[in-house]
Amino acid sequence: MKDPVARTASPYTDPTVKGPRSQQLHSGHLSEARKSKYAVLVNTVNKTGLHPGGVQPVMEHTELEEELHEKAHIDYDRVAIIPNPSVAALYEDALVYETGTAITESGALTAYSGKKTGRSPLDKRIVKEETSENDIWWGPVNKPMTPEVWKINRERAIDYLNTRNRIYVVDGYAGWDEKYRIRVRVVCARAYHALFMRNMLIRPSREELEHFHPDYTIYNAGSFPANRYTEGMTSGTSVAINFAEKEMVILGTEYAGEMKKGVFTVMFYEGPVKHNILTLHSSANEGKDGDVTLFFGLSGTGKTTLSADPNRALIGDDEHCWSDRGVFNIEGGCYAKTIGLSAEKEPDIFGAIRYGSVLENVVFDPETRQVDYDDSTLTENTRCAYPIEYISNAKIPCLSPNHPTNIILLTCDARGVLPPISKLDSAQTMFHFISGYTSKMAGTEDGVLEPQATFSSCFAQPFLALHPMRYAKMLADKIEQHGANAWLLNTGWVGAGFSQGGKRCPLKYTRAILDAIHSGELAKVGYENYEVFNLQVPTSCPGVPAELLNPKKAWTAGNDSFDREVKKLGGLFLENFKKYESEATEDVIKAGPVV
């Protein structure tokens, strides 16, 4: 599969359209509801003696079909609506209707997302309407969309869905805490997208699905582009959320991550605004004594990798809420990066890639069906989505009544000047949380090919709905109330930066650092002050060479380049923080680097 078919966002080259409708009706995919519907049709025809195709017969529609018809004008007489299909049915459909979709050696379904292999943050918009506009952070990420443009795009998505022979509906919850969960419905054209969201949402029981009425609905028409001449569109891609209508519309990108991150933005809005709970871009796990650790960090910094820990139960790998009742995962699955994945280094994740999991944009051998996890031909951002129970020590239900004991801010510093581990006081925690520094690595966002210094407030800027300081203040209050310890952990370069030929901190050392935090040993060792950033770094850590702990001592590329790099990064932090200074307290402003 070295040269897969590049799918473009056009319905005309969309290989998912195959086979006449009559074939589908007999394809064995009909749900019970569908079958009884056709039984009704047959009965009507028999009773009236009318030939089908003459007078329009009276057809009975399911509750779900009626709802979709009423809310979204889905043409249920033309399109087969497949409600909450099984994994097996989705496999069958994906294999029949989608170009390049296949089963890999380990049993996972592998699919291509087409041209877009990462999120498109520049094409994300929020509808400007009165119920939410005073709360929304109309900052660098949330671009306003007028209600008129929303209607145009929504209609375009629905028109596209109505041209399909079959569309899928996946219903699920976001949030394991029943008090705070939202019900989400996904309506999409690709079986791969349906299976992805079946994995990523929390799966309701069969009974719960029977009368499931969503709070939010996602219309994913990603194979079909937005019209670039529609006012405000800057490309053929549009990912839009309407908080008043409680809907999301996707056009012009088939990257599945947009759906899960769309739900996340909804939680970033609903959590604080409606329930006074804090939404966080973090993973979480729990030790044997019930101690909870949260790992905040941007894409690629290690949330998924480090939260999968054989000694600790996994609560979740990417999206959590911290409420007055502890911590809960938003999702029912994990979405792991698979580039460079190996059974030796990351056995839990490797083992989760099996029947039911969805691999995205990986390269595999068409004969042996073996996946080459080192191959980044299609993208650096190769991924796998699997249900969380595929991690054997996942804690189900995925929540803890305990408040976090440790808070770990992850960063992946490609300059190699942030220490592998530092202990933070509360002002430093706020400074670094608001700053949200990492080197953005190639892949998860469209167009990023080399590491770039990036500051993403709350480690979540592309997903935030409200101003970052609203989340930061909530976090400060919670940390103070529950007395959590905070750490800054750099999973990035050590010894020298990316540009000086340094290397990324070996995973085994990062894991040893975490073990020492969890065993309490790291709190007991000696500390020294690390220049410019004024961070407290340990002078020793079990399982880690001591010389790695202080970047100045670890640096192999000459003192001049070290001084230059550390000051340059310090300067970037200060420059970035200026925009928050008017709202931050004096001690937080002072907790930044001194250049």
Ligand SMILES: Nc1ncnc2c1ncn2[C@@H]1O[C@H](COP(=O)(O)OP(=O)(O)OP(=O)(O)O)[C@@H](O)[C@H]1O
């Ligand atoms: N020292 C290290 N610590 C953590 N991860 C490392 C380290 N060295 C290399 N890696 C690799 O970095 C990647 C971290 O990706 P991971 O999926 O954990 O990111 P994430 O924070 O969950 O991102 P996203 O929010 O995009 O899902 C993995 O591919 C992992 O193998």
Ligand SMILES: O=C([O-])CC(=O)C(=O)O
């Ligand atoms: O959303 C995605 O595509 C992957 C992810 O977790 C992130 O970028 O934080």
Ligand SMILES: [Mn+2]
């Ligand atoms: Mn993420």
